[in-house]
Amino acid sequence: MILPAAHEIEIQRMLDPSEIFDQSSPNYQRETHCWAAQKDQHPAIVLRPKSLPALQSVLRYLYASDLDFAVRSGGVGSSSARDVVLSMGAFDGFDFDRERATVVLGAGQLWGDVDRKMAALAPGYATVGARYPFVGVGGSILSGGFSWLSHEYGLCSDPKNLLDAQVVLFDGRVVWASQEPELLWALRGGCGNFGGEPFEINSRN
Ligand SMILES: Cc1cc2nc3c(=O)[nH]c(=O)nc-3n(C[C@H](O)[C@H](O)[C@H](O)COP(=O)(O)OP(=O)(O)OC[C@H]3O[C@@H](n4cnc5c(N)ncnc54)[C@H](O)[C@@H]3O)c2cc1C
Incomplete structure (x- = not known):
């Protein structure tokens, strides 16, 4: 992660490691790829919560923080942010x-x-x-x-x-x-x- 250490610690406390992708993760590209390439802000990390409680905690945290974040479903609207992409990808019910x-x-x-x-x-x-x-x-x-x-x-x-x-x-x-x-x-x-x-x-x- 390239986020300030305090954010890193809090995020790791809230989510399982399998729900956090940094730029070296093989899943990073799939979760950040934008339809319009110029809109890609190359976020520091992707958070992909797998459960509703995890989504609730992380959204509450991001909203109260100074981090730049964006919610993303399919990526065709080129949703991106500098710090965190919050992927809804695990919500596939x-x-x-x-x-x-x-x-x-x-x-x-x-x-x-x-x-x-x-x-x-x-x-x-x-x-x-x-x-x-x-x-x-x-x-x-x-x-x-x-x-x-x-x-x-x-x-x-x-x-x-x-x-x-x-x-x-x-x-x-x-x-x-x-x-x-x-x-x-x-x-x-x-x-x-x-x-x-x-x-x-x-x-x-
Ligand atoms: C080639 C092309 C074809 C298209 N064809 C169609 C079509 O046939 N019919 C049609 O209706 N539209 C079409 N669109 C437009 C498309 O519906 C929009 O671009 C839409 O925003 C894409 O949604 P997404 O989830 O894939 O994108 P994303 O980039 O993931 O999201 C787009 C926006 O919605 C927000 N968002 C996404 N999911 C959530 C969520 N769960 N909660 C809160 N905010 C969320 C994001 O933050 C972002 O602001 C097309 C677009 C393109 C480029």
Whole structure:
């Protein structure tokens, strides 16, 4: 790490070593690569928490610190920062409810992963997701989300498609956005850093 030692010690206390990638890690490139190369700020480290409690602790810490950090899902929006990239990559859940025809998705995966899981676990159903498989779930929903299905069903983040989102707030508290209607409103295209994980999405057959 090339962070001040006090930050280094705190971060190592909060996360498992397998959740921290420095510039020498083989995973560093995958977690920092930006669609627009000029946006890459070559962050000192990548933090990739694997659990909700770990994400809560680290977000609370980063927000209160003087570190420059960015949250990242797929990287197609070229999310980057000088000090820390907070990767959502480990949040790759897919939980399909056939009765309600809804799916709860982890924000850190790509739409191509979602489509593959949908074909395997919920054949005949589809989500209003981004058009290209390499686009991240997190950033695309937060920026509205255009789908091949949008002409018929609207944007990914429209109320009939994005039903709810679990959000880690700046102080580490977790809420479902439907409990805070203005937050859910802001998530529907408010763009990056209105964070959500996971998203509950309407799926259609
Ligand atoms: C070639 C190309 C094709 C595209 N095609 C489509 C398309 O078909 N449909 C469409 O809707 N859009 C499309 N987009 C736009 C794309 O949806 C946006 O660039 C989106 O921001 C990418 O999301 P990401 O998660 O991959 O990017 P990231 O770079 O990871 O994130 C983008 C922004 O969202 C924030 N963010 C990401 N995840 C979270 C989270 N969980 N919590 C809080 N903040 C978060 C980041 O901090 C950053 O500000 C395309 C873009 C490109 C370059």
